Amino acid sequence: MSSRMSLKFELLSVCNFGCPDFQLPRFSLFFICINPKTMSFPLHKLPASAILQVLQLMDIYDQLTYSLCSKNTKKMVKSLGLRATTIQVHVQKKIGICINFDNSNYNFFWSSFEHGYYFPDEEFRIPWYIEAVAWNNVKKETEWKWYGANIGIREYLHHFIDVLQHTRIDDLNFNDELVNADIIVPVQKVLKGLQILELGLVNSITNEFSRSALESFHYYDEFYLERIPFERHEVGRMNKIFMKNLWWGLVSEPGKITIDQLLISNWVEIQLNITDLTEKDFNILLKLWIKGSSPRLTYFYATTFHLLDQKIILKGINCSQIPLDNEEVHIRKIDVHYQETTLAGGSRIKRFDGTTAVVVIDEAEFKIIVDI
Amino acid sequence: MSVENAPVVDVDEAAIPVEKKMYYRFESNDKKEFRVSELAIQQSETLNRLVEAMGYTSEDVENKPAIAIENIDGKTLKLVFQWCEHHKGEAIPVDDGSVPKIVEIPEFDAKLMDIDNGLLFKLIWAADYLNIVQLLNVSCKKVANMAQGKTPAQLRRVYLLPSDEEDEAAKRAAQEAQDPRAREVEEEFEERKRQGGNSFF
Numbered sequence: 001m002s003s004r005m006s007l008k009f010e011l012l013s014v015c016n017f018g019c020p021d022f023q024l025p026r027f028s029l030f031f032i033c034i035n036p037k038t039m040s041f042p043l044h045k046l047p048a049s050a051i052l053q054v055l056q057l058m059d060i061y062d063q064l065t066y067s068l069c070s071k072n073t074k075k076m077v078k079s080l081g082l083r084a085t086t087i088q089v090h091v092q093k094k095i096g097i098c099i100n101f102d103n104s105n106y107n108f109f110w111s112s113f114e115h116g117y118y119f120p121d122e123e124f125r126i127p128w129y130i131e132a133v134a135w136n137n138v139k140k141e142t143e144w145k146w147y148g149a150n151i152g153i154r155e156y157l158h159h160f161i162d163v164l165q166h167t168r169i170d171d172l173n174f175n176d177e178l179v180n181a182d183i184i185v186p187v188q189k190v191l192k193g194l195q196i197l198e199l200g201l202v203n204s205i206t207n208e209f210s211r212s213a214l215e216s217f218h219y220y221d222e223f224y225l226e227r228i229p230f231e232r233h234e235v236g237r238m239n240k241i242f243m244k245n246l247w248w249g250l251v252s253e254p255g256k257i258t259i260d261q262l263l264i265s266n267w268v269e270i271q272l273n274i275t276d277l278t279e280k281d282f283n284i285l286l287k288l289w290i291k292g293s294s295p296r297l298t299y300f301y302a303t304t305f306h307l308l309d310q311k312i313i314l315k316g317i318n319c320s321q322i323p324l325d326n327e328e329v330h331i332r333k334i335d336v337h338y339q340e341t342t343l344a345g346g347s348r349i350k351r352f353d354g355t356t357a358v359v360v361i362d363e364a365e366f367k368i369i370v371d372i
Numbered sequence: 373m374s375v376e377n378a379p380v381v382d383v384d385e386a387a388i389p390v391e392k393k394m395y396y397r398f399e400s401n402d403k404k405e406f407r408v409s410e411l412a413i414q415q416s417e418t419l420n421r422l423v424e425a426m427g428y429t430s431e432d433v434e435n436k437p438a439i440a441i442e443n444i445d446g447k448t449l450k451l452v453f454q455w456c457e458h459h460k461g462e463a464i465p466v467d468d469g470s471v472p473k474i475v476e477i478p479e480f481d482a483k484l485m486d487i488d489n490g491l492l493f494k495l496i497w498a499a500d501y502l503n504i505v506q507l508l509n510v511s512c513k514k515v516a517n518m519a520q521g522k523t524p525a526q527l528r529r530v531y532l533l534p535s536d537e538e539d540e541a542a543k544r545a546a547q548e549a550q551d552p553r554a555r556e557v558e559e560e561f562e563e564r565k566r567q568g569g570n571s572f573f
Contacts, residue, residue: 039530040530057516065527070535142521
């Protein structure tokens with residue numbers, strides 16, 4: 001027998017198995033060759049229902065890889081209706097695209113690209129290779145390195161945005177001191193046409209880079225900063241950030257933020273991890289909130305270097321104490337997680353329009369939780 | 373139960389089991405005959421409907437010619453009936469539409485499918501044709517597993533995937549093979565659309 005095995009299905013004119021009332025559907029006539037010594041399998045020569053079945057039985061990571069094979073395979077995977085919980089772009093020594101598939105954040109497909117040399121105002125060049133790794137909980141599910149892919153970073157990202165019918169980039173994250181401001185325009189070209197939910201500038205990112213990034217990306221709903229990159233005399237530049245009507249902002253070292261900046265902000269949630277705001281500042285914040293300032297605010301959290309004095313914070317404010325045995329709990333959604341705060345021992349205040357909020361002071365922590 | 377012990381019997385190889393159970397006789401396109409129990413047949417929706425429609429008695433089975441399955445060869449059909457005999461009486465799974473589907477390949481099935489890709493290909497065609505849901509599930513799962521850890525370039529080789537150009541050429545060829553009158557009508561319709569007309573009439 002030759003090493004190439006011919007495989008043939010006969011055209012069935014009428015197959016009634018000896019029963020005149022019964023007819024089986026026809027096979028189509030085709031010839032294909034399979035070399036039994038190789039591992040190849042002519043998937044697209046199977047009946048359409050079986051191709052779909054094979055596709056549905058692949059791991060989600062293999063489905064994504066399969067979608068990259070041709071326009072046709074992309075269309076097939078898109079038709080499966082797969083959905084990602086988040087798609088993130090991380091800019092560091094490499095550019096990483098992280099596709100998350102469940103709320104735990106431990107089920108993801110991570111692709112990375114060596115961006116190598118790039119020109120400040122141009123798109124990244126097509127990378128030599130693309131690396132991908134997928135994890136599900138603590139188990140590595142797949143890993144590959146694709147040389148000669150001939151696909152640009154922008155094309156690759158938009159491919160998955162389209163296949164997963166995702167509408168935005170959930171997180172654009174710069175987190176390496178070695179990235180410099182020249183990379184911003186090439187990154188903007190990659191993201192052109194996509195909405196950014198969250199901008200993150202963390203770890204050892206330089207102040208110079210943070211300033212450029214904050215002033216280059218204009219539209220995002222949330223951000224987190226390691227520290228305020230502007231000097232005290234650059235109040236105008238800083239205030240532009242506070243006036244962005246954000247949904248959520250977190251600053252890990254917000255030393256330079258003043259109470260005035262907080263008052264001009266129109267953010268929904270504010271989180272300042274170690275601030276040098278004082279009890280008197282918090283008192284002013286509460287009194288102005290009662291009068292109608294920061295109308296969109298639903299959550300404010302700050303920690304300070306020192307223990308807070310509740311009496312100073314609540315001085316002159318009409319509030320009611322929540323009994324210590326009260327079982328009221330506030331549940332707040334953060335990305336895909338939930339945070340619970342016990343309200344017992346807190347103080348309920350009321351704004352002029354009847355909206356109430358609970359002030360929780362615990363050692364160096366200060367929270368305002370608006371009842372919604 | 374091992375593959376070898378599965379109760380599929382070629383008529384010319386072994387004695388016919390004498391039981392009260394009903395057995396049907398099938399013949400492959402290369403004239404190999406198989407005796408398959410009624411319960412095993414139930415795994416195949418197509419064959420089950422067929423034998424129901426035929427209303428055979430035990431005597432008919434013996435006296436009438438074997439039921440011909442003209443487009444499946446003996447080697448493939450033997451695997452199919454071995455699988456059906458091993459899984460006879462098992463519930464037929466219902467597709468709940470979830471993606472990715474969860475299918476485990478049992479040890480018996482894994483051994484049964486320890487075959488070259490040519491035969492696996494024929495087995496899937498046969499399972500699809502005979503509508504054997506779980507055999508189709510496990511055989512497709514085996515093919516799906518071939519994708520694990522592969523790059524797109526490797527997948528193109530493993531699955532012999534056509535390139536975009538080849539897909540385009542195939543599409544054009546299919547269009548050209550259409551009925552010429554239908555193509556004329558289509559072209560006329562396109563032409564009228566270009567000219568701004570909404571209706572064909």
